[in-house]
Amino acid sequence: MILTGWALLAAWVLGFVLFRAIxxxxxxxxxxxxxxxxxxxxxxxxxxxxxxxxxxxxSIVLFLxxxxxxxxxxxxxxxxxxxxxxxxxxxxxxxxxGPILIVNxxxxxxxxxxxxxNVDLFGGEHHFTLAGTxxxxxxKNCSFVSGEVSAAVALAILIWLGAELWRKSLxxxxxxxxxxxxxxxxxxxxxxxIGTGRHFLSDTYFAGLxxxxxxxxLWGLLFAGWVPAIRAGLRRKS
Numbered sequence: 001m002i003l004t005g006w007a008l009l010a011a012w013v014l015g016f017v018l019f020r021a022i023x024x025x026x027x028x029x030x031x032x033x034x035x036x037x038x039x040x041x042x043x044x045x046x047x048x049x050x051x052x053x054x055x056x057x058x059s060i061v062l063f064l065x066x067x068x069x070x071x072x073x074x075x076x077x078x079x080x081x082x083x084x085x086x087x088x089x090x091x092x093x094x095x096x097x098g099p100i101l102i103v104n105x106x107x108x109x110x111x112x113x114x115x116x117x118n119v120d121l122f123g124g125e126h127h128f129t130l131a132g133t134x135x136x137x138x139x140k141n142c143s144f145v146s147g148e149v150s151a152a153v154a155l156a157i158l159i160w161l162g163a164e165l166w167r168k169s170l171x172x173x174x175x176x177x178x179x180x181x182x183x184x185x186x187x188x189x190x191x192x193x194i195g196t197g198r199h200f201l202s203d204t205y206f207a208g209l210x211x212x213x214x215x216x217x218l219w220g221l222l223f224a225g226w227v228p229a230i231r232a233g234l235r236r237k238s
Contacts, residue, residue: 001216001224008213015209019131019202026200027128030116033195040117040197052148052192055185059095059151062158066092086222087165090215091158098214099150103207111144112136117197131202145207146199152189153211156182 019025033042066088073085080088114126114137121128126137131144159182163175170178186208193199199207 043195149207
């Protein structure tokens, strides 16, 4: 857990340094999918859009189920769908704190960063803004960061968690298969959001880090014994 925390911190610092020092990372990657006079038309297969919507639906359904299953399992002291209350709590809090509160409620609502398709470099009317800079180029539902990528990474984390929970009842290839699905889901949404001009690379990078960081914090509080350790430390200081 400690090494994971340091790795996440390093990823945050490295990301901010790279994307702010080299703006071309954002504009260059977005430019790969842009065609002058046509827009972001490289990815136009309607199947991609359909699959993207279904992934989004799965996240919504999982979150809503967790809101019912978490208190139900806790009050009855029984598993719901073979999953204990603490896991359901992890699911609900992961979605609420990550994609809903931090990403959509705070960052996207206040960043003011225009989406690639709305930037003058790609035929739009607004100016490009460095990642992490809060500006006035977008009024609402802005580019920084990606809500769908944050939700997709949260879903990927939960798929990996499911693979661990059912490891004993699954063959080895089944565990590997579930993990591969989780990685694919996250990468697919990253590619789709960048390829359609809805987000810059940095939007997807930091969106993923938000969900990973929230998952790390929740795991420490719910399963790794951080709360008793914090209480013990406070008692010693008092």
